[in-house]
Each structure stands twice: as C-alpha cells, then as structure tokens.
Amino acid sequence: MPQHVRVLLFARYAEVFGADVIDLSLPLPATVADVVGRLRDHPGGAELPSRVLCAVNRRQAGPECPVEPGDEVALLPPLAGG
Amino acid sequence: MHLSNASLDIDALSGRVAARSRGGIVTFAGHVRDHHEGRSVLRLQYSAYEPMAEAECARIVAEAEARWPVAADLSHRLGTLEVGEMAVAVAVGGAHRDEAFAACRWIIEEVKRSVPIWKREFYLDGTVGWVDPTASPADSARA
Numbered sequence: 319m320p321q322h323v324r325v326l327l328f329a330r331y332a333e334v335f336g337a338d339v340i341d342l343s344l345p346l347p348a349t350v351a352d353v354v355g356r357l358r359d360h361p362g363g364a365e366l367p368s369r370v371l372c373a374v375n376r377r378q379a380g381p382e383c384p385v386e387p388g389d390e391v392a393l394l395p396p397l398a399g400g
Numbered sequence: 401m402h403l404s405n406a407s408l409d410i411d412a413l414s415g416r417v418a419a420r421s422r423g424g425i426v427t428f429a430g431h432v433r434d435h436h437e438g439r440s441v442l443r444l445q446y447s448a449y450e451p452m453a454e455a456e457c458a459r460i461v462a463e464a465e466a467r468w469p470v471a472a473d474l475s476h477r478l479g480t481l482e483v484g485e486m487a488v489a490v491a492v493g494g495a496h497r498d499e500a501f502a503a504c505r506w507i508i509e510e511v512k513r514s515v516p517i518w519k520r521e522f523y524l525d526g527t528v529g530w531v532d533p534t535a536s537p538a539d540s541a542r543a
Contacts, residue, residue, distance in 0.1 A: 329518035376452040398531040399517030
C-alpha cells in the first residue's frame with residue numbers, strides 16, 4: 319500500500335521543481351533511487367542530472383539506501399559552501 | 401552553532417581554541433571575491449539545509465579533534481554577502497604548528513566537500529547563477 323515520503327528540495331532543485339517540499343506517494347520500503355526516479359516524472363524532473371546527491375535523515379545516502387516511512391529525504395544540488 | 405546570519409568574528413573564534421598549552425593557532429578566513437570564472441560578482445547569497453549543515457560542521461570539528469591533538473571551531477555565513485565579507489572562518493589551536501596547519505587545511509576542504517550549503521552569485525551584468533563546483537568551466541559558461 320502506497321505511503322508518503324516527504325522530499326526536501328534546495329537551491330537550484332527547488333527552483334526547477336517550483337517547490338521546496340514534495341510529498342510523494344510510493345510503496346515503502348523503497349530506495350533513494352526509487353524516490354529520485356519518481357521525482358524525474360514530476361514537472362521539472364527532467365532538469366535533474368543523471369546522478370543526484372541525496373540525504374536520508376540528514377546524512378548523505380547512496381542510491382541503494384533504504385527509505386522507510388517517516389524518513390526525511392533531501393535532494394542536494396552540487397555543494398558550494400566555503 | 402556553526403551557521404550564522406550575522407558577520408563572522410574570527411578573533412572570537414580563535415579565542416575559543418586558545419589555551420595555555422596551545423602554542424600554535426592557525427586561522428583561515430574565506431572572503432567573497434569580486435570575480436568568478438571571468439565574471440564580475442556583485443554579491444552572493446548562501447543558503448543551507450540547516451539541520452544537516454549544522455550536524456556536518458559538528459562532525460567535521462569532532463573528526464579533526466580526533467585525528468589531530470587540537471581544538472577546532474568553524475563558522476559559515478548564510479544570507480546575502482557583499483564582496484569582501486567573510487563567508488567562512490576556521491580556527492585551530494594545537495601545542496605546535498604542524499598539527500594546527502594540517503587540521504585547518506583538512507577542515508576547510510571537508511567543509512567544501514560535505515556541508516550542504518549553496519551559493520547564488522549576482523553578477524555585474526544583472527544575471528544570477530548557482531555555483532556548481534562540479535561543472536567544468538565550459539559548462540558554467542553556457543549555464
């Protein structure tokens with residue numbers, strides 16, 4: 319049964335999606351790659367690069383990282399601090 | 401707190417890592433420069449995934465203090481900065497200079513590598529762009 323995942327968007331990704339939060343409905347558990355794949359179908363999703371840096375619960379997470387109900391997923395554009 | 405919306409104070413940061421046993425204090429200050437890849441920059445805006453950025457800064461300080469016998473601290477500005485303003489500050493105190501220089505260098509590279517902060521540049525010609533350090537210069541010239 320589909321459950322909701324809250325995805326946070328920042329900087330250029332927030333601009334291309336026109337939102338800084340998107341609530342996705344998808345079967346859980348899923349992976350980071352599943353979440354990113356679903357976002358590619360959203361308006362603006364075609365602007366995402368082939369590899370997207372992600373975080374789950376505020377830690378960087380690779381494409382195979384599991385996403386459980388209640389997790390905080392974030393898509394991170396290329397980092398530019400310092 | 402490692403993120404700040406107010407001007408950074410590198411003397412205060414340096415004071416936090418000073419001690420009678422620490423004879424070497426190294427500081428690094430990164431300032432907003434007036435050009436980027438041949439374009440004139442007027443000002444810039446830093447934004448962050450704030451809870452993760454705070455956690456990453458704390459991890460970097462803790463890891464530096466575990467790798468070298470030093471006390472370390474760092475601050476990063478958020479919000480709108482004019483050319484010349486301090487954007488990031490690192491201070492490291494150690495008994496001797498070698499570990500202080502090494503840890504300071506490692507910290508600033510780690511900040512750039514892992515802290516979720518983004519930079520939007522406002523150029524003299526009126527255009528605006530997100531800085532992408534992973535893009536080749538040719539890519540960003542097209543962007």
